[in-house]
Amino acid sequence: MEKRFVYMDHAATTYTKPEVLEAMMPYFTEQFGNASSIYTFGRRSKAAIEEAREKVAKALNALPDEIYFTGGGSEADNWAIKGVAFANRDKGNHIITTKIEHHAVLHTCEYLEKQGFEVTYLDVDEYGMINLEDLKKAITDKTILITIMFANNEIGTIQPIAEIGKIARERGIYFHTDAVQAVGNVNIDVKEMNIDLLSLAAHKFYGPKGVGALYIRKGVKIDNLIHGGGQERKRRAGTENLPGIVGLGKAIELATSNIEEHNRKIKSMRDRLLNGIMEKIPYTKLNGHPEKRLPGNINVSFQFIEGESLLLLLDHYGICASTGSACSSGSLDPSHVLMAIGLPHEIAHGSLRLSLGDLNKEEDVDYVLEVLPQIVQRLRDMSPLYES
Amino acid sequence: MEKRFVYMDHAATTYTKPEVLEAMMPYFTEQFGNASSIYTFGRRSKAAIEEAREKVAKALNALPDEIYFTGGGSEADNWAIKGVAFANRDKGNHIITTKIEHHAVLHTCEYLEKQGFEVTYLDVDEYGMINLEDLKKAITDKTILITIMFANNEIGTIQPIAEIGKIARERGIYFHTDAVQAVGNVNIDVKEMNIDLLSLAAHKFYGPKGVGALYIRKGVKIDNLIHGGGQERKRRAGTENLPGIVGLGKAIELATSNIEEHNRKIKSMRDRLLNGIMEKIPYTKLNGHPEKRLPGNINVSFQFIEGESLLLLLDHYGICASTGSACSSGSLDPSHVLMAIGLPHEIAHGSLRLSLGDLNKEEDVDYVLEVLPQIVQRLRDMSPLYES
């Protein structure tokens, strides 16, 4: 079997599509003018940014004036949560989130706890789903913000966003969703879903790294995170990342123009791979929701082995993947997401995330199905926990 | 006279040099791996980032571990100031800055005032220079941070940074400098100058937009601004802007490899242009320091006319420039910098900034010297303030 390079870590980051890069190219060396400048050369840059803003708005069913560009998904999450928290402190100091959020949300909430806010971290069930009744019960008079991710980056579970939005809107509480993993994989309609704020990052849907956006519904009271110049309608200072923003616009247009068709293709490869893994490798558990999950996401735990060593061996065979094992995190504990769905430590340690995307071909699936069972067996043969 | 495109707004933003873009290119579509991933493909991205970090460190005489990449100059300023303020609140709540800082510093300080901090905004003299005695007098037991820009973006005045650093170090107060305009134009040595924190932005020295860096001296106590993942040694969350960071590294290497030679060339063009303007256009005043100014900076005020209309006419002739006039700012007042150096409103209104850089040729100087006097005269002929 010939060694291949197989990239199955699209949830970590994607390549920038050539069409996207091509759209960006004129804005580096040629049409580089500052979008805030009043001369024609600057106004052309401004126009390019506004065109990108319209594309983002269209993809979310928002208004262009509700889209603010940021330096990435983490900045968008930080801004949404801190911005709403500080601007609405007079109304209350309570925030509701979940135990399975990305660190950009969790660590921001923890920071706010130090600033006098109270945060409820909702439990999830074994599939990573929140319980809507729990959410309702958690709401108090002081709740000013609900922040719940659209789709989980590790196990791929998709939350009932429209239902959450409905509850939040009825109670007059702001609802932010971290949609960094969802854009391009799920249909998003901020109006219909009653979303007040939504974060996204271009590099998760074949756009460039270092640029993201925050949707802020008109009328939402929010403080700035980055103070300074009057860019982004005075809400996010800093010379606009012109090529990055143009790339984000192009990428979101491509990623949302044909979600169904795209997902069908990715999902069919994903399902074949997942079924093959479950068939060929005993003592394997699927993590996350069996159906309500991102189309490209596989998260499985192999008993008796540890994830980092698994990744190293996969890497040796040219396969890029990810794990929730503590050993690869540099911290004492395995992934908080795997803990939250109730996995014992040793099962969490043996987790493997394969996230499929546009770089994958059917041959990649064949290759992984050939390599992975051998590798798992090899590690199991070394494991004191495994009785062959 | 043939119409030319003359870009004289390098202080607003620069083009990304082709060599820089070339260095970035592989990191979009090919070597796009997430730098936090443990597989070889991710570690190569990591290595590229660390190489860029070393280049930045070398340019400033810092250690690589003291360089943190950000989403731009404004983020770096916000982080430095808010981060130090909140982390050192137990020691004091007083910050010293100047009246001529960029808005990224000023508005951040104003925000901190709302959070219970006290800020002293130092006056500057007619050339935009701070007075070191004023600085010393402003220091109190509660002073935790001095933030003074290296070089001003409007009038180009360069502050006595080493002297400020000495004062700050002697008193045990953190010293941050916004060096966004200085990098590539002035020799910077953070050790020798006793700088504790320094902000920079790639797009001011022929690197890409949307990426900057903050130098944080080892041992400085600072909070995070963007919470989340463990990137940048747990201090700045967010998937690294890989191509942007590589571009920043390449750009700072190019920009600092031969500052003297580069400045000599820019300065000689600048001086010829400035002398020509002063000779050909009466009632003109130079703003900023006659010598201690950025090599490419010209800031002049033409009496009796208004800057926005001047820019529009220059634009008609293909010349890109900038003004401190209120009419172009969208606010009631002209540039706070021009006010701080004591210009009357009507003189500030007639200000023009021409910032020269690598895109300029001697022919550009000839062209501006031909066009500008005519335009100024044309506007003066329309002005009720001008008696011909």
Add this chain to the structure above:
Amino acid sequence: MYSDKVMDHFMNPRNVGEIENPDGVGEVGNAKCGDIMKIYIKVENNRIVDVKFKTFGCGSAIASSSMATELIKGKTLEEAWELTNVAVAEALDGLPPAKMHCSVLAEQAIHKAINDYRIKNGLEPWEDRFTDDDDHHHE
């Protein structure tokens, strides 16, 4: 930013200059805010037979002066008085919101010039809808 019409009136302003021995002069704005407009009118039989302006201000201020003077040329004083800043802006195919106040200057300068003429001719000045010359704001 600006419409083609604004740019045309800015680049090729009509009626720039002064009138010697004018029948009325109106000056508004102040150099502090950065915009001053001065309008000269020549009146015959209650009709504005000539009009000139001088303006210190932004592109929008210059274009508004140019357009406003065009619009009142040949009009009776009553007709000229009715010209609003909105009408000037509309005639220019619109102005950016932050620049509407520049068109207010034109309306005010014309009113001042007309009242200057009226006072000189022993007539009661008409009442301006802007009570204070300085109440235009950049927003």
Add this chain to the structure above:
Amino acid sequence: MYSDKVMDHFMNPRNVGEIENPDGVGEVGNAKCGDIMKIYIKVENNRIVDVKFKTFGCGSAIASSSMATELIKGKTLEEAWELTNVAVAEALDGLPPAKMHCSVLAEQAIHKAINDYRIKNGLEPWEDRFTDDDDHHHE
């Protein structure tokens, strides 16, 4: 991240397996922390004549097991006892700081195996410098 030596010992681990009827066995770590190491020794004339390991853990843990077993093979028990985790890490051309604790496991497992042998043979167990098996931390 890892040195070539680490990768070599990880990809081609020496002494993997079990010894039937071993003279000493040491198991340390726990599945909660995600790393378990089990070392089997065969002792003849106070000398380790054979050694095998089984490890559940990261690349560094596996490479440390491999290297540590190599280093004690053929050594007297006293010599083997002296092997520190730092020596294991050095023999591997270094380990990342966050991975040093994995080499501690190897030292501890060897000590446990030796003491297991000593106890079985009616000897006083030697005192381990790590008092608590669990006090290794990922940092």
